[in-house]
Amino acid sequence: MAVSSRIEDYMETIFALEVSGKEATVTDLSNALGVAKATVVAAVRRLVAASMVTHERYGALRLTETGRERALHIYRRHEHLTFLFQDILGFERERAMAMACAMEHEMDEKAEARILGFVDYLVRARRDGREWVQDLLSVMGDERKLPRPLSMMPKGEKGVVSRVTADGPLRLRLFEMGFVPGTVVARRGEAPLGDPLTVDVRGAEVALRRIEAASVWICACPE
Structure with missing residues (x-):
């Protein structure tokens, strides 16, 4: 069964809760994603049907091994893009996270690898004090200098x-x-x-x- 980008958001949220040491519940997902509990329940049913999540009635939600592997890829892309938008490009965290969420589902492995390589190179160059990095960031921050x-x-x-x-x-x-x-x-x-x-x-x-x-x-x- 195909899993939509919106359903992937549920998987990513469950994974993020697991990383923080918490067990995900329907209430947690409802609060984190800003949707009604009935909407969460419907999404969880789809995830269970796709063998991405297990869910005991009124119990915690747990990713299967397949679900956890897929969620890890989404989570990694989200964190990576958030870092790019916030730490490199200087957007406010909420805005950076929103843009990361919009992009993460459209990226394939090749696109992710290219952006990851670019960001890593830029970070190392900035750490080494390369002058062109500050010039680049200055251009990106000044609308008058943009083409x-x-x-x-x-x-x-x-x-x-x-x-x-x-x-x-x-x-x-x-x-x-x-x-x-x-x-x-x-x-x-x-x-x-x-x-x-x-x-x-x-x-x-x-x-x-x-x-x-x-x-x-x-x-x-x-x-």
Whole structure:
């Protein structure tokens, strides 16, 4: 029987209670997940049917070996993502946990391994005092330094092409027009009809439709 992401939340909560040295009950799950006891009972029935949990009437809930192994993977992803969002990116704990909960069920082992490797490398670099780490965290914390589509750049502002997301002929045409990563561009205004944007790039003035300009991502010019 397939187990949904919501049902996995019950397994993770049972596991977290076990880790803390407690026995999970219907009341505990109801309180922890903010749902009615009747909803918990229905979920527990599904877990019992899937051989993930054992439950004696009015007794504690216990994960089976299969259930505990699966719950461990979910719990590990949750803790890992919470660490990333809270300790690395600086979000408040409740917000970090909410984002971790939203992501953990969509990750496969390959995605988890890549993110785990990235976070571990970042933590070691920060511990070793690498200057680029603070620069990276500074950029992530300053909305003005984040890339944005050219169509969102205010008139009169300059920026540096970060990337071009278009594919096929449009991508090639944008490159030929000079929108190559690292190039400084300046937003001038709009054509008389309102839709095309006029942009200075490599000493020439070019016009782009807004849909085309949305494919060119710009970062702020270095100070």
